[in-house]
Amino acid sequence: MEYVYAALILNESDEEVNEENVTAVLESAGVDVEESRVKALVAALEDVDIEEAVETAAAAPAPAAGGAGGEVEAAGDDDDDEGGEEEEEAAEEEEEDEEASGEGLGELFG
Structure with missing residues (x-):
């Protein structure tokens, strides 16, 4: 830098x-x-x-905070379950990524 x-x-x-x-x-x-x-x-x-x-x-506009977009969407649209499904899918993908990477830094140190 x-x-x-x-x-x-x-x-x-x-x-x-x-x-x-x-x-x-x-x-x-x-x-x-x-x-x-x-x-x-x-x-x-x-x-x-x-x-x-x-x-x-x-x-340029500042990037939005990590989870704020999903929370705002879910809070503003109670009748729509798609936001919840998308969040679940994202969480599952994140878990799969962690498993594929050997559970992060913990694997490095036993």
């Missing part, structure tokens, strides 16, 4: 986002710089208007 922050700092200070500048910002922050990550970042940002990307991200 610090690599992206370095690019944002450079953009905000009207400096060019290039390998040399990104490396300088990261080193001044005490980061052990990986040259390949710097090159990848600079290449990825080559055709990106950072100001526009930041504005777009800021204007």
Whole structure:
């Protein structure tokens, strides 16, 4: 994440986002710089208007909380059992995923 922050700092200070500048910002922050990550970042940002990307991200609606959508739907529609069935199916799928993964971290530690 610090690599992206370095690019944002450079953009905000009207400096060019290039390998040399990104490396300088990261080193001044005490980061052990990986040259390949710097090159990848600079290449990825080559055709990106950072100001526009930041504005777009800021204007995007925040994602809804995990279970809130289902609860609101179920509470607002008492005559419809489909919401409950969907929640049960989702819970069953989650349980199957946990079983397939070996019950999570517990399997790692016995």
